[in-house]
Amino acid sequence: MTTALMFTLASRMFAHYTARVVRTVGATAAMLVLMPSVAFAQNDVKIRDLTQAEGALPVRLVGYGLAVGLDNTGDRAIGGQTGGPTVQSVINILRRFNVEVPADLMRMRNVAAVLVTAEVSPFLRAGGRFEVQVSSMGDARSLKGGTLFMTPLVADPNGPPLASAQGSLLISQGGSTTRYAPTHETAARIPTGGVLEADLPRPTIGATSRLLLREPDLGMAMRIATAINGSLGEKTAVVEDEGSVIVTLADSVQKPVAMAKIRDLAVAPEARPRIIIDGRDGTVVAGGDMVVGAATVSHGAITLAIGNLEPNDTAAIPGSVRLPAGIPVQRVASALHAVQTPASEIAAIFAALREVGAVTAEIIVR
Numbered sequence: 001m002t003t004a005l006m007f008t009l010a011s012r013m014f015a016h017y018t019a020r021v022v023r024t025v026g027a028t029a030a031m032l033v034l035m036p037s038v039a040f041a042q043n044d045v046k047i048r049d050l051t052q053a054e055g056a057l058p059v060r061l062v063g064y065g066l067a068v069g070l071d072n073t074g075d076r077a078i079g080g081q082t083g084g085p086t087v088q089s090v091i092n093i094l095r096r097f098n099v100e101v102p103a104d105l106m107r108m109r110n111v112a113a114v115l116v117t118a119e120v121s122p123f124l125r126a127g128g129r130f131e132v133q134v135s136s137m138g139d140a141r142s143l144k145g146g147t148l149f150m151t152p153l154v155a156d157p158n159g160p161p162l163a164s165a166q167g168s169l170l171i172s173q174g175g176s177t178t179r180y181a182p183t184h185e186t187a188a189r190i191p192t193g194g195v196l197e198a199d200l201p202r203p204t205i206g207a208t209s210r211l212l213l214r215e216p217d218l219g220m221a222m223r224i225a226t227a228i229n230g231s232l233g234e235k236t237a238v239v240e241d242e243g244s245v246i247v248t249l250a251d252s253v254q255k256p257v258a259m260a261k262i263r264d265l266a267v268a269p270e271a272r273p274r275i276i277i278d279g280r281d282g283t284v285v286a287g288g289d290m291v292v293g294a295a296t297v298s299h300g301a302i303t304l305a306i307g308n309l310e311p312n313d314t315a316a317i318p319g320s321v322r323l324p325a326g327i328p329v330q331r332v333a334s335a336l337h338a339v340q341t342p343a344s345e346i347a348a349i350f351a352a353l354r355e356v357g358a359v360t361a362e363i364i365v366r
Contacts, residue, residue, distance in 0.1 A: 044266035044267060044268055044269070045266065045267060045268075045269045046263065046264055046265065046266050047211070047224055047227065047228075047262060047263050047264070047265050047266075047267060048263035048264065050213060050214060050215075050220065050224065050267070050269075051211040051212060051213050051214065051224065051245070051263075052211070052212050052214060053209060053210075053211065053212070053259070054209060054210035054211070054212055054244075056121070056122055056123065057122065058119045058120060058121060058122070059119070059120050059121075059122055059155055059162075059200055060117070060118070060119050060155065061117070061118045061119070061120065061153035061154065061155055061162060061163055061194070062115065062116065062117050062118075062153065062154065062155075062157075063115075063116040063117075063151040063152050063153040063154065063161075063165065064089075064113070064114075064115060064116070064137075064151070065113075065114055065116050065134075065148055065149055065150075065151030065165070066086070066089055066090065066093070066111055066112070066113060066114065066148075066149045066151075067111070067112045067114045067134065067136075067140075067143050067146040067147065067148055067149070067169060067188075068110065068111050068146060068147055068149055069110065069145060069146050069147045070109070070110045070111065070112060070140065070142070070143065070144075070145060070146045071110070071142075071144070071145055072109045072110060073109070073112075073140060073141040073142040073143075073144070074086075074108055074109050074110050074111045074112040074138075074140045074146075075108050075109075075111065075112050075113060075136075075138035075139055075140050076108075076109065076138075076139055077106075077108040077111075077138070084138070085113055085138075086108050086111060086112070086113045086138055087103055087106045087108055088103075089113060090106060090108065090111060091103060091106070093149070112136050112137075112138060112140035112143060112146065113136070113137045113138045113140075114134045114135060114136055114137060114143070114148065115134075115135050115137050116132050116133070116134050116148065116151050116153060116165050117132065117133045117135070118130055118131065118132040118133065118153060118163070118165065118194050120163070120194070120196060120200070122200045122201065122202050123202055124196050124200065125196070125199055126196050126197060126198055126199050127195065127196065128195070128196045129192040129193075129194060129195055129196075130163075130192070130194040130196070131189060131190065131191050131192065131193070131194065132148075132153075132165040132189065132190050132193045132194045133187070133188075133189050134148055134169055134187065134188045134189065134190065135186065135187045135188075136186040136187070140186060141185075141186075142171075142185035142186065143169050143171060143185055143186060143187070143188045144169075144171050144185050145169075146168075146169045146188075147166075147167065147168050147169065148165060148166050148167055148168075148169060148190060148193065149166060150164055150165070150166040151164060151165045151166065152164055153165055153194065160198075161197065161198075162196065162197065162198050162200065163194050163195060163196045163197050163198075164194070164195055164197060165190065165193045165194045165195070166190075166193060167190040167192070167193035168190065169188035169189075169190060170188055170189050170190060170191065171185050171187075171188045187280070208246065208247070208248050208249075209246075209247050209249075209255075209259065210240070210244050210245065210246055210247070211224065211237075211244070211245045211247060211262075212243060212244055213242070213243045213244070213245075216241075216242040216243030217242060217270065218239070218241075218242045219270055220267070220269070220270055221239045221241075221242060221243070221244070221245050222239055223267045223268065224237070224245050224267055225237040225238060225239050225245050226267075227265045227266070227267045228245070228247060228262055228265065231261070231262070231265055232249075232258065232261075232262070235248070236248060236249070247259075247262065272362065273287065273290060273360060273361035273362065274286070274287075274361055274362045274363075274364055275290065275329060275350060275359065275361045275362070275363050275364070276364045276366065277343075277346060277347045277350060277363065277364070277365045277366070278343065278366055279343055279344060279347055279365045279366060280343055281343055282333075282336075282337065282341070282342070282343035282346045284329065284330065284333035284346065284350075286329040286330060286333075286361065287329075287361075289328075290328065290329045290359075290361055291326050291327060291328055291329070292306055292323075292325075292326075292327055292328075292329060292332050292353060292358050292359055293306070293307070293325055293326070293357065293358040293359070294306055294307025294325040294358065295307070295352075295353055295356050295357075295358035297349050297352045297353060297356075299345055299348050299349050299352065300345055302320075302321065302336070302339065302341050302345060302349065303320045303321070304321045304323075304332070304335075304336070304349055305320070305321070305322045305323070306322075306323050306324070306325055306327065306332070306358065307324065307325035321335045321336060321338075321339060323335060329359070329361075333346065336349065347363075347365045350363050351363050351365075
């Protein structure tokens, strides 16, 4: 092959490759032009997630039941006169199945008396499922591995059962496992353990309705009203106050359809810096750009010093945590976990940091 022919083939291949690159770059540029609007739309929040209809208050249910199948970690109840409610509850259940067991022979280390709570929407129909929370009422050490026996749930202690709950207990694994610290395994949940067995009274949708903001904020109320008026016409929505938007629908409009359309409208949320702390297992959730300024907090046996570090400064003193200023919140939380700081003290330390101005975010302890 001659040099001229090789040069011609190389030139053609280069031209073809260049054309493909230009087309790819052009398509990529077009995508980048559209990406800001797409990203903005993904950040929007629907009105249904920010508000609730007036009168649509959630219904709170409660019940008393038994968690069974525990591995010798249940209530330390023994039959007889000191048996207590756990033994009596088991006896009552067995009687329903025509089984009689003398109370003084009962040993209840694999059973725990629990309180079952739940919160459901008034629009949930019979057969709908919901999450339930289960908490120990006695001296059980752990509910891990247990199963909730079928428990009736009522809205009023003297009212009829509206729902029932049962299922395997799900427990957070973040608790302490030391000998002297609690394990936080006396509370659990069942994600779909509740079943509604009767329809609840549902609020009616009138020509004039109110949307109640879950977190009252005047700016958000104005944005919701603007979105509704842009979709259904001016003066459809009016801001009443920081926590309420009044919606007036025309007589010719189907009320449920219109309200469903309104609740599906999207608005741009207002970013609020928050730090959420689990008061039981010490889990800390915060945005990645949140930082902590210079401060010193001494709480119990823990001393947290942020800022003014020397080159060779280390945490030589037991329980002492020294970090540079401007450090992310998550690194502060990791340092506190590293010295085995209890969850309650982590929450107290972050609350103190906010009080002195080292943290500007809102502290929420759950």
